[in-house]
Amino acid sequence: KAGVTQTPRYLIKTRGQQVTLSCSPISGHRSVSWYQQTPGQGLQFLFEYFSETQRNKGNFPGRFSGRQFSNSRSEMNVSTLELGDSALYLCASSPRTGNGYTFGSGTRLTVV
């Protein structure tokens, strides 16, 4: 059974650019969440999607957005990149509420 797949694994972008990260959940999982991990702030919740609807959103600026497709695959987009956006971005999927989460390996984003 394939796990949660995130692409790309590594990304280097310049300030002001935008970036799109992709996440393919485990087959049959309909909930997809995104987290940002930095050394200073730890893991912080970005947003969660279920059946193409955003159900929850964390305390991040509007530059951070996401979507979920009908096949449950999800993308997140960050526009007008800032140096502080450099982080490991993790995606997690779950079949339903209360079943726990399976995380992907993450996308390491470096903004220069």
Next chain:
Amino acid sequence: KQEVTQIPAALSVPEGENLVLNCSFTDSAIYNLQWFRQDPGKGLTSLLLIQSSQREQTSGRLNASLDKSSGRSTLYIAASQPGDSATYLCAVGQGGSEKLVFGKGTKLTVNP
């Protein structure tokens, strides 16, 4: 607002030792609690999931307990091995939300 604290931040032990990692949370109205392991630069690996109605879960050399009333969970690792060296993260699932609130983690080093 839920806050999750993990103590100690770092722990170094000799191989073979039994050890306990601690996690505390401020709001006892949780849905579940999940322990993860993270190797450097990698994603999260789920270790144990405890539902709010459960007191403990076991997997191999790992045992996690949950005391909702006191806002505490412990992860017990028996007969530690160098391969157990990693950062261990505790995450609380809130009722009515798919958001996980993470602690900052305990970095464990098991010395041969």
